[in-house]
Amino acid sequence: MVHDILSKSTTMSENSINSWLELVKTVDYNDACVELKKRAKKKKGSLVSYAKRRAKSKARAISIGKNETDSNENIVLLDIGTEDPFIFDELVNSYGLKYKNLHAINVRMYEGTNYGLLPEDTSKLKFNFKWYDGKKIPYNDNTFDIVSLFMVFHHIPYTEQQSFIVEIHRVMKKRGRLIIKEHDIKNKTSLNIIKFEHVIYDKILEENDGDFTPENIYGRSKRKLIELFTDNNRFKLLHHTKVSNNYKAYNRSFYMTLEKK
Ligand SMILES: C[S@@+](CC[C@H](N)C(=O)[O-])C[C@H]1O[C@@H](n2cnc3c(N)ncnc32)[C@H](O)[C@@H]1O
Secondary structure, X not given: OHHHHHHHHHHOOHHHHHHHHHHHHXXXXXXXXXXXXXXXXXXHOOHHHHHHHHHHHHHHHHHHHOOOOOOHHHOOEEEEOOOOOHHHHHHHHHHXXXXXXXXXXXXXXXXXXXXXXXXXXXXXXXXXXXXXXOOOOOOOOOOEEEEEEEOOHHHOOHHHHHHHHHHHHHHEEEEEEEEEEEEOOOOHHHHHHHHHHHHHHHHHHOOOOOOOOHHHOXXXXXXXXXXXXXXXXXXXXXXXXXXXXXXXXXXXEEEEEEEEO
């Protein structure tokens, strides 16, 4: 059963989705987790090497999105919702940014959580890391040339999304660049798939002792996300990538670059 679901989830076309969702309702998440762990070992190597590969593509998105006139060693960057240090190593080693100019924040949603690949003692990290309350970004106005927000926005409750955007805008310099990676959640079906994947993903990482509830996803379509960020003349959209038609959920994501007006 779990085999069926997992193999279908990576090869599915849009019209077979409903029958797949019927199967998903019956899934035993613990079984699915054991199976996924086996696959992760076989296919992707360790979570660390998988994270390093993802860090490379995020660092590349940042380098493409940056303002051409900024010299890399002076760029002051904030990554919001950081879970792993590799993106910073990649920015320093491959693109010449400086650790002292790199800042990262996250919210501690669950006590005792090791947050992906962050060490327990974050004071030993080479870049600047702060826990914060998820609402008031702990930096002054006009501080950053670049803000990156990778796979975070769908965790911000609908009622808080507007003020979250205002906060990001506040800490950015004029003509600073905001680089976003997000899911394109354009209907109930894609929302259900993303929820399902989050439950499984959490169990694999054993992050929250299985406390994660699928309701923690506040999906937006790509079109709506662009509308939200460009609303009120705050940001101008400079660039966005295509979303794949493949229903493998993590492929149904895209990058966009916005400029603070
Ligand atoms: C799917 S993970 C993405 C992690 C990482 N950015 C990446 O791309 O691999 C979502 C992250 O968003 C963080 N998050 C949720 N609400 C947040 C908020 N209000 N401010 C900052 N981060 C938040 C979570 O703690 C979690 O680390």
